[in-house]
Amino acid sequence: MRLQLTLTPCAGHSLLPVNYQYPLSAAIYRIIQQADEKYSTFLHDQGYKLNGKSFKLFCFSDLRVPFRIQGDRLHINGSPASLTISFHVDEAATNFIRGIFINQQFEIADKISRTQFSVTHVQLLPNSFASIHHTEPEMVLQPLSPLVVGRKNNKGNYDFLSPADPDFNEWFIHNWIEKYKTINGSATVDVETIRNRISIQLLTPGAEIKSRLITIKAFTTEQTQIRGFTKFRMKVKASKLLLELAMNAGLGLYNAQGLGCMEVSEIIS
Numbered sequence: 001m002r003l004q005l006t007l008t009p010c011a012g013h014s015l016l017p018v019n020y021q022y023p024l025s026a027a028i029y030r031i032i033q034q035a036d037e038k039y040s041t042f043l044h045d046q047g048y049k050l051n052g053k054s055f056k057l058f059c060f061s062d063l064r065v066p067f068r069i070q071g072d073r074l075h076i077n078g079s080p081a082s083l084t085i086s087f088h089v090d091e092a093a094t095n096f097i098r099g100i101f102i103n104q105q106f107e108i109a110d111k112i113s114r115t116q117f118s119v120t121h122v123q124l125l126p127n128s129f130a131s132i133h134h135t136e137p138e139m140v141l142q143p144l145s146p147l148v149v150g151r152k153n154n155k156g157n158y159d160f161l162s163p164a165d166p167d168f169n170e171w172f173i174h175n176w177i178e179k180y181k182t183i184n185g186s187a188t189v190d191v192e193t194i195r196n197r198i199s200i201q202l203l204t205p206g207a208e209i210k211s212r213l214i215t216i217k218a219f220t221t222e223q224t225q226i227r228g229f230t231k232f233r234m235k236v237k238a239s240k241l242l243l244e245l246a247m248n249a250g251l252g253l254y255n256a257q258g259l260g261c262m263e264v265s266e267i268i269s
Contacts, residue, residue: 001094001248002125007063007081007106007117015113016074019215020063021145021258027106028060028085035100057088057179059250059261061144073113081117084125084144084261088183088248098124111219128264129244136197138237140266141246146212146228147260148253149175158253160227163234164206172252173198179249180242197239204232216257228252228259235268 017023065081067074087097106117129137149172150158161168173195181189210231216224236243252260 001089001091001097001127002084002086003098003101004123004125005083005085005101005119006121006123007065007083008120009076009078009081010105010116010118012078014076014078014115016063016067016076016108016115017110017113017218018069018072018074019218020074020108021214022216022218023108023110024060024063024106025257027108028058031100031104031106035096057183057245057249057255058086059145059248059255060085060258061261062146062258076115080120084263086248086250086261088245094124098122128247128267129240132240132267134240134269136237136239137243138199138235138268139243139264140203140233140235140268141251141262142233142265143230143261144263145258145261146214146230147251147262148226148228150226150253158226162206162209162211162229163202163204163232164209169200172200175252176242176246180245183245194239194242198242199235199237201235202232203235208232214259216254226254226259233265 061084063081063083065076066079067076069075085101087093089097101119101122104119106119108115108117128139147163149161149163149168151161151167151171153159161171163172176198177189177191177194180194181191208231209229211227211229214226214228216226236246238246246262247264249255250260251262254260
């Protein structure tokens with residue numbers, strides 16, 4: 001399920017950290033916790049686990065709001081912001097999830113600035129797959145927030161890959177299937193069959209793809225820098241179940257930090 005929230009700043013002129021993803025993620029967790037502490041605790045502390053890795057299976061877009069950058073702050077002038085949030089949940093939970101965001105307050109804060117938003121509108125977005133009857137649709141996807149795909153190096157750290165990198169598809173698909181295994185049971189998933197039926201084609205010249213360096217948990221001992229990529233389109237063919245998971249839970253790494261949120265820009269078949 002996907003929601004679009006309209007967020008209105010509570011003050012006329014507000015400041016946000018350039019790296020607002022982690023504080024915004026924390027604000028979303030707080031709202032969920034107020035409504036359902038067990039679900040919030042599960043998402044925050046555990047998630048869906050596979051081989052020691054945890055997948056939260058929710059994601060959110062970049063904030064869409066006019067701003068100007070000064071140093072490490074975004075200056076916004078009081079205009080409403082738009083935010084897309086997606087959850088991979090049963091259809092029965094749709095109204096519950098939508099309801100917990102109505103009339104809520106978002107506080108996005110770090111050690112330097114603090115800004116409050118009121119949720120003034122919550123819209124349940126149409127299900128892109130409702131009218132698709134193909135078991136393996138083909139569609140064009142583009143990111144609503146930077147997509148992070150990583151390949152582990154000899155030091156155990158990620159080398160972050162552009163969609164134009166020759167190794168991108170391998171690691172992009174690997175992470176996608178790992179998410180799928182967490183909700184379907186790793187023992188029942190035929191990984192090679194699924195992998196062989198996924199087709200990915202980059203539609204954007206490599207020189208036009210943009211990258212962004214994002215700091216997670218800024219000003220803490222756990223501060224981490226990651227690199228995501230935007231401004232590209234990719235043609236993807238996969239099973240309907242895999243594509244629904246991608247739209248609801250995000251693609252790539254760090255989805256619960258607001259990275260890898262995608263949208264369907266064209267349905268081919």
